[in-house]
Amino acid sequence: MPKKNNASSRVPNCHPERKHCARGLCKTCYDRAYLENNRTSCNEKKRLWAARNPARRLAIRRKYLYGVDTAMVQARLNAQDGLCKICLVSPATHLDHNHATGLVRSLLCGECNRALGLMREDRNRILRMVRYLELWDDRCIQVVRNTGRRADGVD
Numbered sequence: 001m002p003k004k005n006n007a008s009s010r011v012p013n014c015h016p017e018r019k020h021c022a023r024g025l026c027k028t029c030y031d032r033a034y035l036e037n038n039r040t041s042c043n044e045k046k047r048l049w050a051a052r053n054p055a056r057r058l059a060i061r062r063k064y065l066y067g068v069d070t071a072m073v074q075a076r077l078n079a080q081d082g083l084c085k086i087c088l089v090s091p092a093t094h095l096d097h098n099h100a101t102g103l104v105r106s107l108l109c110g111e112c113n114r115a116l117g118l119m120r121e122d123r124n125r126i127l128r129m130v131r132y133l134e135l136w137d138d139r140c141i142q143v144v145r146n147t148g149r150r151a152d153g154v155d
Contacts, residue, residue: 066097066104076107084109086116 010020018026025033035042050057059070077092084090090109097104099121108116119125 062095066095066102068095068104073107080107084112086112 010024012018012020012026012029013024014029015026018028021027021030023030023033062068062070062073073095080092082091084092085096085106086108090111092107092109094108094110094113095104096106096108096113096116119129
């Protein structure tokens with residue numbers, strides 16, 4: 001009696017070294033072909049899932065991009081008392097990371113995170129900005145002392 005040709009004894013046409021899945025393909029190639037043939041439907045299912053599971057989607061994204069799991073984020077958030085590491089006022093909602101190394105630094109509020117990005121994380125630029133503000137604070141104080149009026153014309 002001839003041996004029955006079942007899925008476990010079949011070899012995929014695409015990658016003979018891999019296990020057969022269906023339609024003469026390995027699992028990877030089968031999934032890729034299915035996605036190509038059903039892209040609209042798959043994308044809609046992904047959008048619906050993401051809308052129903054925003055916290056899970058964020059956790060998956062953080063794990064994929066930064067290698068950080070939810071427990072690690074929660075531990076850092078607790079260590080910071082839930083506040084931004086820079087301003088110490090606003091709630092920490094953004095995971096800050098070094099763009100050169102990819103290493104996670106801390107949790108920041110949206111404003112501080114954007115400010116770092118706008119400054120391109122350039123320490124010298126940030127220090128020059130601080131010196132600039134200090135210079136103008138000193139000049140404004142001097143104008144008030146000399147004239148009794150604020151430099152911007154408001155009393």
